[in-house]
Amino acid sequence: MKRQTLDTGWTLSRLRAPSSAPALPNSVPAAVPGNVHLDLMAAQLITDPYLDVNEISQDWIGRSAWRYRLAFDWDGEDAERIDLSCLGLDTAARLELNGSLLGETRNMHRSYRFDIGNQLKSGRNELIVDFQSAYEHGEEVRKRLGSAADIPQNYPGPSNLIRKMACNFGWDWGPTVVTAGIWKPVVIESWSKARLGSIRPEITLQGSQGVARLHVEIEWADKGTDSAALVLSIGGKRVEVRVAQGETHALIECRIDNPQVWWPHGMGGQPLYDLDLQLLGSDGAALDGWKRRVGFRSVRLDTTPDEIGSAFTLVVNDVPVFARGANWIPDDCFLPRVTRERYRERIAQARDANMNMLRVWGGGIYETDTFYEECDAAGVMVWQDFLFACATYPEEEPVHSEIEAEAREAITRLMPYASLVIWNGNNENIWGYFDWGWQDVLGNRPWGAGYYLDLLPKVVAEIDPTRPYWPGSPYSGSMEIAPNADEHGCKHIWDVWNEVGYETYRNYIPRFCSEFGWQAPPTFATLAQSMREKDPAPASPAVLHHQKATGGNDKLLQGLEGWFPHPENFDNWLFVTQLNQARAISYGIDHMRSHRPTCMGTIVWQLNDCWPVTSWAAIDGAGRKKPLWYALKHSYAPHLLTIQPRGDRLAAIAVNDATLFWRVPFTVERFDFTGRLLARHHVWRILCDRFENTDIEIPTELATAGDPRREYLRARLGDAEAWWFFEKDMQLQYPQPRFDIESVQTTDGIAVTITAQSFLRDVCLFVDRISPNAEVDDMLVNLAPGESRTFRVKGISKEAFDDADLSAVIRTANQVAERAHH
Structure with missing residues (x-):
């Protein structure tokens, strides 16, 4: 077998375009793998679609037809068979070699192989790949299906009719950048x-x-x-x-x-x-x-009925695993830009936040082999959705055959990876069918259930019997039970964020929560790089354009109610909404982890972003960590101590996800904000066995505050600690924040030591405001008067730090909440 990769010498030209499209040269150089947007940017024919509101003026790209052309030499090698292998074509393509039609493709998620022995000639050859507009392709499918295509779809575009990355057509965190192109390698394989x-x-x-x-x-x-x-x-x-x-x-x-x-x-x-x-x-x-x-390992999904309902527990090597994770979306709208180094960095960020699972969400792609290789190496489990999201899907031809062929190839390709532990049929489609009014529109037309309940389980059982399959997220295990039931299966919690405050998380004890989230803007440096506005504001055009959720900014403010006053300027808006996101998700995770083994998984929406945007992500579109990332690192620690209400009492819950028993002293103390100790309870030793929780009662004299506005609890169990405040921030009488700062140069940056003169809550260092490449090792730190914490900062010098205006760099919850009392 000999392989010749066709990765140089390609050109791109436009075949058809809307009347509003700008003029272009006859052709421009093209990168393969790549796509049209990247080629036009490289030729300086369009500006960055992620900048300002450029996305809107570039809509014509996705509505145009495009031609990739390559002239290449072939040496006439003697082989019995010569094939052209196309690993990824986005999406509706027609291929010609030396004027002869090789074939047509209709699926971004499949590979294609063509016998070119009769068309290939010794010497110069010409390969042409024409791409139809995805919108035009969708319209053709719509006409062919007739009334079967007139079915509910939560987002614009034909993504439920064609086999293309759904979020290309826009999502509540993603832009509408409808791509076309050769997004994976093209190879000539000669063999005998x-x-x-x-x-x-x-x-x-x-x-x-x-x-x-x-x-x-x-x-x-x-x-x-x-x-x-x-x-x-x-x-x-x-x-x-x-x-x-x-x-x-x-x-x-x-x-x-x-x-x-x-x-x-x-x-x-x-x-x-x-x-x-x-x-x-x-x-x-x-x-x-x-x-x-x-890697050798076994995996199964335990759904045993119990006194509550039925379990939903992944069991790896016969050990039940609490899944601590996040949802994964495509890391860039322009997929060929996601290199191995970027995958490795992002997966390391997940692991460093103590995650052990990533869920590859169904509105994106079956990820490249590189993604799963890196997850294998990092020990990060993968939950893999089949590619259906937030829509009904026709079950008629030509869609059905494409979906079966796609599923067979995806299962086969991904089977080698030890990290892949579960297949999931769809994202939110069964939920949508039951609770989003779809049945009123559908009548008796097929809507995708045949895929999730029949085709996919049969294909998985046939091809990959080593892994479990589950029909949907959320799904209760039966079409006779509400799909988002607490007592069965996996649940999505979206009334929190959309409708109610995050206190509502404590109303739910799901068996497994595979989606829940809270929004916040990206980091300051990422926002600054994505817009040229001199005076950005939450509702200024460029900032608002990078907020794709309906009513998203209003919900950001709605979520502050009772906790923080509405921010009066952009800097405070940025900080307090990021802080509130971190608080909300920690609140939910700590609650759900405290209910192990009833709940055996929390998969946050979401780890990453595909562009600079206000979203639910912990890592923004430039790869920078938001405060949420640091909150996840704390709440996903293998040893977690959290204080939770249990009926009319307070309890400290020790959560041990480590492989050894946890046997250490326990102390809980009640202080006021001046640092005065009001009450103390100490237990010489608490035992929390591996993979278990231990409930530690807090005596009434500690759990009851004398002045709830000025007091808090602090509990310690070995190196783990937990804090409890008796009121929300708006009611708390925080002292004005006072602290000393000392910086020391280190080999890769600086060490910044903050010593509290007053009580400090949620100390954050936003060092990206000094240098966009700077990063701090920790955030959201509470300090009692007299305590110090040293923060390690990479990518910055002592001189730059000392010369900076630190008023927007070092922030605490005290600063925001104190305005409520003036």
């Missing part, structure tokens, strides 16, 4: 005798053995070829299976005694084995090969 087709590796544990069982499809160049052999090497073992001439399916298996086991991080290591599969001819010559890094 036989080649490896699809390979389905079942990599799992059975007792003390690691099992690598590979279902292999073999494609033969002609019917007269001699027999071949498959050779599997893994873990120092080698297994060979003979394949008779013309045989198209083979099974090869290798078992390893007592293998090193792959674990989610924090529970063990992530050892990976080199798996090497070779296809050899009868003479022993290598015909084709396939290599992956794999």
